[in-house]
Amino acid sequence: MSAGATGALRSPRRAAGLVLAGLGAWVAVYAALGPAAGWLAHGLMRLDPASPLGSAVAFFLFEAPKVLMLLVLVVFAVGVVRSYFTPARTRALLAGRREATGNVVAAALGTVTPFCSCSAVPLFIGFVAAGVPLGVTLSFLIAAPMVNEVALALLLALFGWKVAALYLATGLGIAIGSGFVLGRLRMERHVESWVYEVEAGGSAVATEAAGLSGRARAGLDAVREIVGKVWPWVLGGIAVGAAIHGWVPRDVMAGILGEDAWWSVPAAVLLGVPMYSNAAGIVPVVHALIEKGAALGTVLAFMMAVIGLSLPETVILRKVLRPPLIAAFLGIVAAGIVAVGLVFNLLL
C-alpha cells in the first residue's frame, strides 16, 4: 500500500468509499482469473492442457493470483476485526472467568486478539497475574497460533469454505479441550514461582485512534505486514504444488498418507511438531498431496502440527513454564490434533 492510499483514509466517508471501491474491483478481477489463466497458458504460451507442463503452468497461473487475492481479503478483514480487540481488553474479559466457559471465551479471543509470538511471555504473566486461570490462559495461547488467518485464507482458496470452516471449528475445539484438560491437571506448581509474585500494572497504553478510517487503516497495515511477509512462501508453495499437480501420478500418496493407514495420522503429527514453517508455505503443498490421494484428516493434522505447535514458541514459554507443564502442553495438544485427524478420516 502506498502512503497515498493510507493518507486518503483520513475522512470516514472517503474511507468507506475506498473500501467499497476496492471490494468491487476485487470481485471483478477475481471473476476474470479463470479465463485469463487458461488463455495465458494454452492460448498465448501454446501449452498442451493434457501435458504435465501445460497442466502445471495453467494450475500455477490460476491458483497463484487466486490465493494471493483471497489472502489479501481475509487478512484485511481479520485486521479490521482485530482493531476491536487489544490484549488488555481481552484480559479484562477473561479475568475472573471460571473454567469451561472461560476456555471457550479464551479460545475465541485467541483468534482475534493481535499479538506476535514474542509477546507470549508478557501476555502469559499478565493474564495469570490478573487472576485468569492457568487452563484458560493456555486455551488462549493455543488458539492464537492454531487458528491462523493465513491458513484460513489458503484453505478457503484451495479447498472451499467447508474445509475452512472445519479447520476453524476443530482448531478452536483443540484449544478449548486442551486448555480445559491442562487446567484440570492442577499444574500451577509447574509454573515458575516468580510469575505469581509479579504485580502486573494496569493497562498503561493510551487508546489508539478508532473509527472507521482507523479500522480500515488497521486492515491495510495487516495486509502490508502479513501479505508482505508471506507472499514468497505462498508462491513457492504453489509452485511446488503445481509441480506435484503436473508430474506426480494420481493416487501415489494413497498408500503412504491415505485413509487406510491409520498410523499415518500420529506419524504426520510427530513429523510436523519439530517442523517450523508458516501456513503460507505448507497449505499449497498439502492441497497437492490430497489431490494425489492423501487423506484430508492426515494432512490437516500435519498442517496443524506444523503451524500450531512450534519448538521456537515452546522455547520462549520455557521462561515461565517448567518442563513437566511444557511436556503436558505438547502432549495434550498433539493428542488433540491426532484425534481430529482420525475423526476427519473416518467421517469424510
Added chain:
Amino acid sequence: MTRIEVLGTGCAKCEALYASAERAAREKGIAFTIEKVVDPADIVRRGVLATPALAIDGEIRIAGRVPSSDAIKALLP
C-alpha cells in the same frame, strides 16, 4: 533530556522499534537517552501485555506494534 525506553523480550520487532525510535529522536535533534527493557517481569509491571512497547519519559505510548519513525517523532517532545 528525554528518556526513551523500548520494552520487549528481544524479538525482531523489538529491534525494529528500537531502531525506529532512535532514528526519530536523532532526526528531531532532541537530547535523549534510549534503553531496552528486556525482563518480562519488568515489562508486565509496567502494564504492557503486547510487546514491543515504547515509553517516553516513563509513560507507555505505544504497545504491540512498530510505528513509523514519523509517527514516533510526533510523540516526542
